[in-house]
Amino acid sequence: MSAVRLEGIDAHRASVSRLFWDNMLIGQPLPFQLTCGTQFERFCLEWYFANSADSVVAVKDDQVVGYALVCIDHDSFHRGERRNLARLVVSLVVALVTFRANRQSVEFYARRLRDSVSLLASRRQIPDDVDVHAHVNIDHAHHNGVVARVLRDHIDGRCITLGRRGWFGEMNAVGGSRVVGLQRVVGHIVSVETNHTFSWLLGQPVSRLTTVRTTSDREAA
Numbered sequence: 001m002s003a004v005r006l007e008g009i010d011a012h013r014a015s016v017s018r019l020f021w022d023n024m025l026i027g028q029p030l031p032f033q034l035t036c037g038t039q040f041e042r043f044c045l046e047w048y049f050a051n052s053a054d055s056v057v058a059v060k061d062d063q064v065v066g067y068a069l070v071c072i073d074h075d076s077f078h079r080g081e082r083r084n085l086a087r088l089v090v091s092l093v094v095a096l097v098t099f100r101a102n103r104q105s106v107e108f109y110a111r112r113l114r115d116s117v118s119l120l121a122s123r124r125q126i127p128d129d130v131d132v133h134a135h136v137n138i139d140h141a142h143h144n145g146v147v148a149r150v151l152r153d154h155i156d157g158r159c160i161t162l163g164r165r166g167w168f169g170e171m172n173a174v175g176g177s178r179v180v181g182l183q184r185v186v187g188h189i190v191s192v193e194t195n196h197t198f199s200w201l202l203g204q205p206v207s208r209l210t211t212v213r214t215t216s217d218r219e220a221a
Contacts (some may be wrong), residue, residue: 015064027140035105045082066138166214187213
């Protein structure tokens, strides 16, 4: 069995994009073509590629099987996020007025907006001194914990190097067993909210978990 190695994301943009879409719905792709999908991907990923020094992909058997997109500068992140959100909104408005937006996409974006509002409340549960965030995505065939721990340890390492107390992220879960497993790998859960978008798409309740991992979590592992 080959080991998992880490590489920078710059040379792997296509693989990150593939994983982003293939795993969009907790290990599976969306069941429809998303209107303004290119602009949506840019909104979600563009800042990390423009500020890629702390982010990595996990490679096994010469295939990218996961990634950790890491942000250590939230002011810069929010500026980039606002720019890309504006471009997405403009594209969506044009698609709507020209009748090029499909019904599922309209529902998707409406529910994402609702989830964004609840996300703001969840973020208030994060300690003020935990100021690094990470977006982790792993190929569904490698959800055995090995890749997750390698990526987790990389993020921990960046926090240690930078003198940061810890990091936070959001994950989605169906059922209590995954909640327990996530706590064992990433730290503790500070907020649990309904993911309205994924609950609608999967036809069953899906929770969005806001997780925090600090120095004390690393020492206890």
